[in-house]
Amino acid sequence: MNKKELAPLIIGKLLNIGGMLQKKGNKLLLPFNLNQQQFSILFSIEQKKKVNQKNMINKLVLEKAHVSKVVKKLYNMGLIDIETSSEDKRSSWLSITKKGQDTLEKCKEYIEKWNEEWVSEIDKDQLYVLLDSLTNLQNIFKNQIENK
Amino acid sequence: MNKKELAPLIIGKLLNIGGMLQKKGNKLLLPFNLNQQQFSILFSIEQKKKVNQKNMINKLVLEKAHVSKVVKKLYNMGLIDIETSSEDKRSSWLSITKKGQDTLEKCKEYIEKWNEEWVSEIDKDQLYVLLDSLTNLQNIFKNQIENK
C-alpha cells in the first residue's frame, strides 16, 4: 500500500475512534451533569491557574461561542469562578472552585477506572509508539488547520 | 511513565485529533451540502451495494435515530434510493444514485487533495505502524463499548 491509500484508512479510524471516545466520555460523565467537552474545558481551567476564554479556544481548538456557553454553564453549576480582569476589561479570569475541584476529582476517578480496562490490553511499548505518532499527527493537523 | 499516565494522554490526543478532523471534514464538504458524518454514511452505502440502516449503525457506531434522519436527508438530496425490502417490510435497502456517485467522487477528490498535504509530512513506515495501532485500539474500544 502506498501513502495515498493509507491516508484515508487512518483518517477513517481516527474519526471512528474519536467518535467512540466522545460517546464513551459523555456516558461516563453523565452522573456529573457534564459531557466530554465540558469536562475538558473544566479540566483545562484547573490546569493553569489563571485562564481566560481565549487561552482555551487556542489550546482546545474550540469555537469561541461554544466556550462562552460552556463557561456560563460551569459557572451556573458553581464549578468555576469568573473574575473580571483589571488589565483587560473585555476578558475575565476563570478559576476552579472547591466544588469544581471535587467534581473533577470524581470524574477523573471514573475515567481512570475505564482507562485501566482498555490499557490492560495493550503493552507499554506500543502505547509509547502510539503517543509519539499521535503527537506528531496532532501538530501536523494543528498547523494545517490554523494556516487557513 | 507507566501505563496509568500514558492512557489519559493518548485519550486526550485522540479526542483532540478526532475533533479537528471532524471540523476539517465538515469544512471540506461544505460545498456539497454534506458534513463529515453524512459523507461517511453515504460512503458506506456506496461500499456495500445493498445496505439497510441497521448495517450502518453497527458498522459506524451511530445512533439509529441519527442514521434515520441522515438517510432521509440524503434521499431528499437525490443522492440515494430507498427500496422497501420484500423479505422484511420493516427495513429497506439503500443504494446510491448516479447523482450520489458523482457527488461522492467529487468529495473524494477534495479529501484526497487534503490527504496528500498532511501525509507528505510523515514517512510511510510510521503510517503503517500508526494504522496498526489504531486498528488495535479500534477493536478494543469497540468491544468495550459494545459489552455495556
Place this chain on the structure above:
DNA sequence: ATTAATTAGTTTCCTTGTCAACTAATTAAT
C-alpha cells in the same frame, strides 16, 4: 486626539445529534 482596526466575549439563529417513546413488522413462547 480622533478615527480605524482588532480583539474578547456574547447573543441569536439554525443545524446536528441524542434520548425516549412510539409504530409496525417479525420472531419466540406457550
Place this chain on the structure above:
DNA sequence: ATTAATTAGTTGACAAGGAAACTAATTAAT
C-alpha cells in the same frame, strides 16, 4: 393460534455546537 418479546425504523422534544452579527474594550494609524 394467540400472546409476548424483539427488532427496524420514525418521531418529537431538547441539548449541543457552529456561523454570523453584534457589543464593548483595546490597540494602531494618522
